[in-house]
């Protein structure tokens with residue numbers, strides 16, 4: 001058939017089978033023609049395309065899945081546990097950069113693709129899957145290693161797949177590349193950490209800030225943060241502040257002291273109006289009650305969207321500034337008050353030397369008001385008498401400006417005020433430099449020393465003069481005496497003399513009329529002396545009633561004449577007081593000042609000694625000291641001993657010795673001794689009393705010695721009870737001064753009474769001379785102590801012819817025959833007879849006798865022969881220390 005065919009219809013569609021089921025069919029209907037073109041019929045071909053269609057859809061689906069997996073950067077893998085093989089999709093290989101690699105791995109090989117840190121977890125999950133097919137899918141984030149060894153993060157999800165019969169088919173999973181997510185996450189973490197660090201840093205900064213920072217939520221006003229400074233300043237936590245209505249919890253006041261309402265506080269205003277506030281000063285009371293000042297600045301903080309969610313308040317403590325301001329003002333005020341009060345004149349100038357201020361003291365000194373001085377050059381305002389003074393002060397100001405230094409060591413100058421009044425001033429200049437170093441001028445200080453100079457002069461006078469008489473005093477006198485002595489040492493210079501004047505019986509005036517009268521007398525007498533003294537001579541009052549005079553350029557006779565004049569002037573002087581007229585005398589010691597004069601002390605001592613000799617010789621006379629003067633030597637020697645004795649008392653250098661007294665006719669050997677005094681000497685042995693007692697007698701030290709001996713002896717005896725039992729008698733010497741002193745009688749009696757030593761063991765030795773000096777008092781003393789049991793011995797008996805007559809009157813128990821008779825009795829018949837006579841007389845009068853100076857047995861034998869009762873002397877026993 002060569003006919004023509006024409007395709008009429010061709011389509012793919014769902015068709016129904018005879019059994020009713022549907023299938024994908026391809027139906028092709030073709031018209032059949034003959035050669036002439038006539039239609040012969042139709043041909044219909046139906047093809048079942050279901051399988052084909054399914055395959056197509058499967059392919060499409062796979063393509064889609066591939067697309068999705070690729071788009072999702074994922075890949076798959078399948079694990080065949082039966083042979084431990086893993087099949088990896090090419091997508092996954094591509095993601096791992098291993099495109100083209102064999103997708104079949106052993107299980108271990110597959111696990112080797114896992115990052116070693118994640119390998120354990122994968123292995124564990126796979127083992128779980130191997131053992132259980134009913135488990136939940138495993139999901140894991142893990143790192144898979146790429147070709148270059150670099151890892152990428154994947155999300156792995158895997159589970160069993162089952163066939164239609166629910167039989168486990170394959171364990172398969174999908175790996176989604178989450179590396180970028182992970183990196184983003186890590187970056188986010190990093191950023192978050194950074195942010196956190198920033199936040200912490202910021203919080204730290206806020207905490208460290210000295211200003212307070214307070215944050216509030218908007219619009220409520222709830223406080224969400226305050227730093228330490230804010231808490232310290234405001235004194236409370238923020239927990240209770242839930243809205244700005246609670247701001248009233250802070251008791252804040254405005255500058256006028258009016259309490260501010262919660263809504264009107266700066267932070268509340270900002271929250272309400274969303275406007276920034278400028279510094280607003282507030283005050284509040286601290287817990288301790290003190291007032292604090294704060295400056296508050298607030299601002300709203302809006303987010304990116306322009307909505308205000310937070311408001312911040314910055315709080316500054318301005319208390320110190322405030323107080324500083326106040327104190328600066330008060331400092332200034334204080335400085336002004338001080339300047340007004342200081343006695344120094346203070347002028348300030350600008351840099352050009354124009355006066356900018358003048359304090360009241362300067363106004364007084366200059367004699368002008370501040371208004372008159374302001375703006376004028378300093379040189380027109382301040383005037384000095386001496387051009388030197390002016391030059392030094394104004395020169396110093398120039399220097400001060402130039403070198404910016406204070407200059408104080410300027411010479412004194414005489415300031416002349418407008419009224420011609422003169423002041424002695426000390427000047428000092430100082431630069432005025434501000435804190436920033438700017439020099440703005442100078443200050444001139446005028447220290448008025450007029451009064452102090454006058455005082456200095458007066459003090460100088462007082463230091464050298466006697467306030468009562470106006471004469472020069474001892475200090476000044478000694479200076480002048482030294483000059484005179486030094487002059488006298490130069491060969492050829494004229495001689496001079498020193499007169500030492502001591503008024504006689506001056507005490508009487510004091511005692512009778514009072515000290516003021518005595519003063520008055522001294523003044524008047526000094527005045528009368530001045531009249532008799534040449535101007536060139538130096539008269540001084542050197543003690544209470546003692547004067548001294550240096551007579552210059554004169555011979556000894558001329559000096560003596562001056563002394564006589566003074567003597568006459570004193571004799572002729574009368575002092576009337578309370579109706580009584582006093583006439584006094586003066587004793588004058590005169591000593592020449594010549595080449596031989598050693599020193600001030602030496603010449604004063606000589607003159608003083610000479611004066612004392614004048615007194616001793618009956619007062620109201622002149623005694624001239626001359627070289628080799630025996631009286632003077634004696635006096636000097638006495639003074640030496642007096643000084644040594646006073647030193648001995650102070651330094652415990654007096655010693656008690658005892659010398660035994662032996663009974664001659666009595667065989668008993670009762671203990672009997674005489675207490676003897678010794679002065680400890682640094683070099684030789686102890687010094688016997690004969691050396692120093694005469695001086696002690698002459699200068700009244702003996703009284704003290706007697707008391708010392710009595711005290712020490714009684715103390716010693718009282719401390720030796722055993723010795724006391726054996727003791728028959730202890731003799732103690734008493735001087736005539738003590739005998740004549742009723743005061744001593746009383747003291748001695750009291751001491752004996754209180755000593756604890758039996759009075760009958762004590763015998764007092766009194767000298768014949770002493771006893772007869774004041775018989776009545778001696779007898780009274782003997783009676784007083786005899787009544788207590790004490791005994792008495794009369795020492796040195798037989799030397800004076802009066803002895804026998806007095807012996808009768810003196811109620812003594814023993815007679816001590818003078819040693820000079822005893823010593824000679826062996827060789828001199830007269831002395832022997834004298835001793836015998838003394839012994840007989842004593843015997844007749846019922847007195848026992850003691851012979852002293854018994855130095856050998858012959859004397860002792862003679863004494864025994866005569867009938868003397870006791871013997872004392874080296875033959876009997878030498879003196880030895882009492883304490884030994």
Ligand SMILES: Nc1nc2c(ncn2[C@@H]2O[C@H](COP(=O)(O)OP(=O)(O)OP(=O)(O)O)[C@@H](O)[C@H]2O)c(=O)[nH]1
Pocket residue numbers: 468502503504505506507508510514515516517518519522543544545615
């Ligand atoms: N009124 C008065 N008396 C003074 C002053 N200074 C010392 N005296 C007294 O002067 C006396 C000086 O003593 P003495 O020199 O021993 O007294 P005196 O009566 O002069 O005795 P003789 O010198 O031994 O003649 C003492 O009584 C002092 O109290 C004084 O400034 N004014």
